[in-house]
Amino acid sequence: xxxxxxxxxxxxxxxxxxxxxxxxxxxxxxxxxxxxxxxxxxxxxxxxxxxxxxxxxxxxxxxxxxxxxxxxxxxxxxxxxxxxxxxxxxxxxxxxxxxxxxxxxxxxxxxxxxxxxxxxxxxxxxxxxxxxxxxxxxxxxxxxxxxxxxxxxxxxxxxxxxxxxxxxxxxxxxxxxxxxxxxxxxxxxxxxxxxxxxxxxxxxxxxxxxxxxxxxxxxxxxxxxxxxxxxxxxxxxxxxxxxxxxxxxxxxxxxxxxxxxxxxxxxxxxxxxxxxxxxxxxxxxxxxxxxxxxxxxxxxxxxxxxxxxxxxxxxxxxxxxxxxxxxxxxxxxxxxxxxxxxxxxxxxxxxxxxxxxxxxxxxxxxxxxxxxxxxxxxxxxxxxxxxxxxxxxxxxxxxxxxxxxxxxxxxxxxxxxxxxxxxxxxxxxxxxxxxxxxxxxxxxxx
Numbered sequence: 001x002x003x004x005x006x007x008x009x010x011x012x013x014x015x016x017x018x019x020x021x022x023x024x025x026x027x028x029x030x031x032x033x034x035x036x037x038x039x040x041x042x043x044x045x046x047x048x049x050x051x052x053x054x055x056x057x058x059x060x061x062x063x064x065x066x067x068x069x070x071x072x073x074x075x076x077x078x079x080x081x082x083x084x085x086x087x088x089x090x091x092x093x094x095x096x097x098x099x100x101x102x103x104x105x106x107x108x109x110x111x112x113x114x115x116x117x118x119x120x121x122x123x124x125x126x127x128x129x130x131x132x133x134x135x136x137x138x139x140x141x142x143x144x145x146x147x148x149x150x151x152x153x154x155x156x157x158x159x160x161x162x163x164x165x166x167x168x169x170x171x172x173x174x175x176x177x178x179x180x181x182x183x184x185x186x187x188x189x190x191x192x193x194x195x196x197x198x199x200x201x202x203x204x205x206x207x208x209x210x211x212x213x214x215x216x217x218x219x220x221x222x223x224x225x226x227x228x229x230x231x232x233x234x235x236x237x238x239x240x241x242x243x244x245x246x247x248x249x250x251x252x253x254x255x256x257x258x259x260x261x262x263x264x265x266x267x268x269x270x271x272x273x274x275x276x277x278x279x280x281x282x283x284x285x286x287x288x289x290x291x292x293x294x295x296x297x298x299x300x301x302x303x304x305x306x307x308x309x310x311x312x313x314x315x316x317x318x319x320x321x322x323x324x325x326x327x328x329x330x331x332x333x334x335x336x337x338x339x340x341x342x343x344x345x346x347x348x349x350x351x352x353x354x355x356x357x358x359x360x361x362x363x364x365x366x367x368x369x370x371x372x373x374x375x376x377x378x379x380x381x382x383x384x385x386x387x388x389x390x391x392x393x394x395x396x397x398x399x400x401x402x403x404x405x406x407x408x409x410x411x412x413x414x415x416x417x418x419x420x421x422x423x424x425x426x427x428x429x430x431x432x433x434x435x436x437x438x439x440x441x442x443x444x445x446x
Contacts, residue, residue: 003068004161005237009246011162012238014169016251019234019319020224021176021258022312023105027283029223030263032215034199034277037207042260044208045216049224049252052217052436055428056226056389057251059396061244062408064235066400070327071229074236079399087391091229092327094384095320097376098228100351102320103153104373106313107146107356111135112285113310116292116302123299126289132282137360146356150344153317157325158340161237165318176311177258179304184265186301193268199277200263214443217436223255227385227392230319233326243415244408245425265305284309321348351376390437397430405429 006012033041067074072088079085115121125131135142156164187193225231238247266288270277273291277283288305292298321343328339358365358372367375396405405426410417 003236005239006166006234006242007162008239009242011166011170012234012242012247013250013254014173015165015234015319016231016247017254017258018169018173018315019230020251020255020316021173022223022225022316023284023309024219024223025255025259026262026266026309026312029219029259030200030267031277031283032219033201033263034267035207036209036212036215037204038199039201039203040205040208041212041216042201044213045220046256048213048217049220049256051428052433053220053224053226054248054252055425055433056221056393056437057224057231057248058244058409058425059392059429059433060226060229060231061235061238061248062396062400062405063392064232065238065240065244066404066408068236070236070330071232071323072327073330074232075395079395084391084395084399087388087395088229090384091232091388092324094228094380094388095230095323096347096351097380097384099150099317099320099348101355101373101376102313102317103146103150103348103352104142104356104359106149106153106310106317107142107144108132108135108285109306109310109313110145110149111141112289113303113306116299116306119299121289122292122302126293129286131289132285137363139357139360142359143353143356146352147349149314149317150348150352152314153321154340154344156314156318157321158337160336164336165322168318169315172311172315176308176315177261179308179311180258180261180265183301183305183308184261184268186297187265187267187269187272190269190272192272192274196266196268196271197264199271200260200267214440217440221389221440222381222385223259224252225316225319227387227389228320228380229323229388232392233323234319236326241411241414243411243417245417245421386437386440390434390441393429393433393437397426397434402426 006015063074063078067077069077071091072085075084075088112121115125156168158164159167188197221227235244238244266283267277269291270287273294275287275291289302292302292305295301321340324343325336325339328334328343329336334342354362355373355376363371365371370378406422407413409422409425
């Protein structure tokens with residue numbers, strides 16, 4: 001069966017950006033920028049994205065397109081009769097762990113979106129300080145909405161690469177951009193919003209510390225979805241005449257632009273209404289609804305905002321489910337619909353139910369001091385993704401031949417790309433990225 005592929009350069013870009021842009025862009029990036037020196041932190045972030053994260057992304061792209069296979073099959077194909085396919089197995093476990101708790105968060109978002117559409121959020125729910133905790137600790141309501149989120153993700157993936165991922169990414173990503181842009185313009189017109197912009201962009205190099213640099217590294221790493229195997233999976237659908245360097249650069253730039261735009265949409269409003277910027281779910285599910293309750297146009301803005309959050313969440317969940325679906329279709333010859341039904345119902349759904357209950361009736365059940373929701377989050381982000389990213393750059397930098405890397409980056413010599421640039425990128429992949437990732441692992445232990 002002929003392997004599917006993206007239709008063109010724009011399709012590749014919106015799919016890659018859609019996989020990268022997620023909830024972390026909406027709340028974590030703006031908070032880190034303001035806390036760590038504003039524009040000074042942004043400069044550090046951009047440098048790190050260029051010299052560390054770009055090589056990781058290129059490594060995944062090279063593995064994916066050269067093998068034209070899923071994360072497990074890629075290593076089996078490029079390094080047959082070796083132990084490298086163990087990395088592929090970890091790459092299959094990672095998205096399942098992430099999907100299990102990500103769908104729960106997606107369910108919370110759909111719930112808040114529905115509350116916004118009925119105006120209940122602004123006219124009552126937003127002023128209830130216990131609204132979010134009541135939702136998270138319930139048994140059936142969050143679970144039902146999580147199933148809806150999982151169903152929507154599975155429906156898009158079952159449609160295929162061009163009719164599913166590409167079609168919906170082409171529609172959702174521009175819509176996401178313009179909706180976020182509209183909220184940003186509105187937010188910046190509020191009285192007192194200038195404080196929020198200063199929080200984001202005023203350079204304060206005195207706040208730059210070693211910890212701030214590692215936070216910039218971690219944010220860039222996770223914002224671009226590196227180490228999960230999704231870049232390998234999506235790159236296996238990239239045609240041989242598309243530039244991998246262009247795709248990696250463009251994805252990194254667009255992801256950063258969206259993160260900054262999201263900050264301009266949220267932080268000016270937070271400061272305009274005298275709220276304190278906070279980290280995590282409290283910003284989206286507690287602080288922002290309170291702001292909408294104080295706005296005269298709050299009911300309308302609330303609908304647009306939570307729609308934006310929903311789109312950001314669904315485009316990321318699509319890429320996660322695609323990693324495992326691609327494996328099932330390639331390795332077992334299943335149809336997409338069969339693969340999605342089996343994976344979602346027999347694998348993701350049971351784990352998702354446990355994650356949902358772990359914030360409520362199972363909250364007292366802990367492993368290493370963490371409930372199941374937090375445990376899956378920690379293991380996937382701080383163990384699996386980091387180890388896989390390290391394996392990717394080592395594989396491309398030390399296992400693959402330089403000629404193979406040059407062949408992929410130059411599209412078999414058809415692209416006019418400087419040999420010096422290829423050598424520089426290969427040096428970053430072989431030496432700089434492994435050292436940087438090893439530093440992250442060391443910092444995690446510390």
